[in-house]
Amino acid sequence: MSDPIVAVEGLWKRFGDVSAVEDFSLTVERGQVCGLLGPNGAGKTTTLRVLMGLERPSRGVTRLFDTPVVPGSPVFARVGAMVEQAAFVPHLSGMRNLRLWWEAGGGRLQDADVDGALTVAGLGDAVHRKVRTYSQGMKQRLGFARLLLGRPELLVLDEPTNGLDPGEIREIRELIGRLTEHGATVLLSSHHLSEVEQTCSHVVVMDKGRLVTDGTVAELIGTTGSVYLEVDDRDRAHALVAALPSVAAVHVQGDGLVVELRDGQRSDLAAAVVGAGLRLETIMPTQRLEDAFLNLLDHGAPAETKAPEVAP
Amino acid sequence: MIALVRTEFVKAFLRLRTLVISLLLIGLPTLIVVAIKTRGDRHERDGGEGLFRLAQQSGLLVPAAVLSVMSGFLLVVIAGTFAGDSVAGDASWGNLRYLLMRPVRRGRLLVAKAFVAGTMIWACTLLVTLVALIGGVALFGSHPVTVPASVSFTSGGISGFQLGTGALVVRLVIGAGYVAFGFTALLALGTFFSTLTDTAAGAIGATIGVYIVSQILDAISQLGQIRYVFPTHYLSSWTSMFTGNTYSQDMVAGIIVQLAYLAVFGTAAVVWFRRKDIRS
Numbered sequence: 001m002s003d004p005i006v007a008v009e010g011l012w013k014r015f016g017d018v019s020a021v022e023d024f025s026l027t028v029e030r031g032q033v034c035g036l037l038g039p040n041g042a043g044k045t046t047t048l049r050v051l052m053g054l055e056r057p058s059r060g061v062t063r064l065f066d067t068p069v070v071p072g073s074p075v076f077a078r079v080g081a082m083v084e085q086a087a088f089v090p091h092l093s094g095m096r097n098l099r100l101w102w103e104a105g106g107g108r109l110q111d112a113d114v115d116g117a118l119t120v121a122g123l124g125d126a127v128h129r130k131v132r133t134y135s136q137g138m139k140q141r142l143g144f145a146r147l148l149l150g151r152p153e154l155l156v157l158d159e160p161t162n163g164l165d166p167g168e169i170r171e172i173r174e175l176i177g178r179l180t181e182h183g184a185t186v187l188l189s190s191h192h193l194s195e196v197e198q199t200c201s202h203v204v205v206m207d208k209g210r211l212v213t214d215g216t217v218a219e220l221i222g223t224t225g226s227v228y229l230e231v232d233d234r235d236r237a238h239a240l241v242a243a244l245p246s247v248a249a250v251h252v253q254g255d256g257l258v259v260e261l262r263d264g265q266r267s268d269l270a271a272a273v274v275g276a277g278l279r280l281e282t283i284m285p286t287q288r289l290e291d292a293f294l295n296l297l298d299h300g301a302p303a304e305t306k307a308p309e310v311a312p
Numbered sequence: 313m314i315a316l317v318r319t320e321f322v323k324a325f326l327r328l329r330t331l332v333i334s335l336l337l338i339g340l341p342t343l344i345v346v347a348i349k350t351r352g353d354r355h356e357r358d359g360g361e362g363l364f365r366l367a368q369q370s371g372l373l374v375p376a377a378v379l380s381v382m383s384g385f386l387l388v389v390i391a392g393t394f395a396g397d398s399v400a401g402d403a404s405w406g407n408l409r410y411l412l413m414r415p416v417r418r419g420r421l422l423v424a425k426a427f428v429a430g431t432m433i434w435a436c437t438l439l440v441t442l443v444a445l446i447g448g449v450a451l452f453g454s455h456p457v458t459v460p461a462s463v464s465f466t467s468g469g470i471s472g473f474q475l476g477t478g479a480l481v482v483r484l485v486i487g488a489g490y491v492a493f494g495f496t497a498l499l500a501l502g503t504f505f506s507t508l509t510d511t512a513a514g515a516i517g518a519t520i521g522v523y524i525v526s527q528i529l530d531a532i533s534q535l536g537q538i539r540y541v542f543p544t545h546y547l548s549s550w551t552s553m554f555t556g557n558t559y560s561q562d563m564v565a566g567i568i569v570q571l572a573y574l575a576v577f578g579t580a581a582v583v584w585f586r587r588k589d590i591r592s
Contacts, residue, residue: 049409049589049590052413054409054412054413054589054590055590056587056589057588071417071586072416072417072418073415073419074415076413076414077415078414081413083409086405087405087406087409088407088410089405090405091327091328093325096322100322103318103319103413104316104411105315105415105416106315146410154493
């Protein structure tokens with residue numbers, strides 16, 4: 001296996017006596033879309049700030065592309081990041097902001113993907129207006145344009161759809177999808193669980209600064225192995241499904257069935273139903289990411305630990 | 313580094329504040345020059361202030377008179393604004409973190425910002441000098457000046473002397489340079505304060521506040537020699553070139569004090585900024 005694109009190992013971040021992040025570890029492999037989930041104050045933004053060299057870790061190591069993160073590191077040229085809300089120089093136009101930001105890093109604008117970035121921003125002539133006249137949604141879109149200027153291999157996004165309307169959120173989701181199709185890796189922090197569920201392949205859940213769990217979205221949602229099924233002939237389906245070796249139990253619920261899976265995949269169940277000549281109308285997990293997330297926070301939160309002594 | 317400096321210049325130049333300051337620094341010296349001309353008769357009768365009285369003899373002395381009044385407060389406020397805003401301005405917009413998530417070394421960014429702020433301060437001083445010089449020469453000509461004994465009391469009993477056109481020009485250049493250089497300590501302090509806070513107004517206020525306190529304390533002679541290390545103590549030493557026919561040793565001391573502040577607070581700013589958690 002190749003080296004992970006993002007590696008956080010034993011990260012601690014303390015502010016005085018308060019630990020924002022405690023012994024947190026995370027890896028993101030190439031091509032993954034990893035969602036970083038957690039309630040407010042879980043330490044998500046602090047983790048991303050440390051990862052981008054904005055804050056110094058109290059203890060632990062962060063690596064990007066197998067390079068230790070230090071402020072101003074050349075490795076940041078391979079990363080497009082948006083930490084908290086997009087922010088710009090308000091008295092300059094959107095276009096001049098993009099130009100100055102790019103050139104401040106020593107690049108020439110003709111080397112940047114300006115056309116692609118402006119297409120993403122979709123601001124039209126407004127890109128030549130002063131940023132102080134922009135709505136938050138326009139700033140956020142310009143922020144996306146900025147981080148795409150350098151054709152980044154890794155996107156680090158902290159609540160990227162804040163301030164966007166549903167249509168814009170969908171555009172961003174599709175954009176992330178297109179970028180990952182072209183090989184980009186994404187680390188995405190969000191409290192919009194449906195957004196993470198639809199966008200991410202992997203999920204890391206943190207709470208009170210600590211890792212709660214990580215894995216694929218399917219693994220996280222499938223922890224109860226429960227599926228809701230609707231077919232054209234419920235009784236026949238009941239008998240069929242109950243006989244499958246991967247099924248632990250079947251219950252009737254309304255017009256459908258709730259199937260408790262032992263270790264089988266939903267796709268196997270669907271194949272069995274369709275293969276028996278039944279018309280499959282609905283198959284979905286009874287638990288969404290939101291349920292799994294809340295269950296984890298209720299029952300899976302790590303115990304309080306004492307922060308280690310950190311050298312000043 | 314050049315790219316950083318260039319981008320910081322663009323940000324500074326394209327700001328409405330810079331335009332307002334420029335207009336102020338053109339308008340106010342013009343007003344003072346006109347006032348010297350129209351109120352000149354009254355000043356002659358009253359004796360007037362040294363440089364202002366002399367300025368009526370030659371337009372080459374008008375910039376010195378204008379600088380002597382504007383460097384005491386207005387230029388301090390302007391210089392404090394540029395210095396205090398250097399880092400905290402970007403931080404208050406939330407833009408600083410985006411600059412630092414690039415392959416940009418913090419030390420270089422800080423030096424670039426301080427360099428641009430310093431250049432703006434020098435440009436402001438130069439603008440005041442040029443406006444006053446143009447107005448002064450237009451209204452009073454560029455004659456040699458005879459400094460009477462009543463003005464030259466600081467030279468210790470010299471009964472009067474004459475400054476030719478060439479001497480006036482040289483002293484004017486040195487004087488304007490000294491005034492601009494006299495803001496070096498303020499630049500260092502302002503840049504340091506600017507790294508401490510994400511609020512530009514706070515950094516600017518702290519910078520100007522230190523100068524006001526320094527001026528107040530400097531006026532208390534009972535404080536003795538400690539006043540010699542105040543950043544404002546030697547700020548007006550340059551006027552003796554015109555009123556006392558002497559290059560004061562205080563100017564050398566003033567340069568040393570400014571350099572000391574630059575070394576101490578410039579280093580502190582770099583060290584602090586390189587280690588700082590960027591929370592804005």
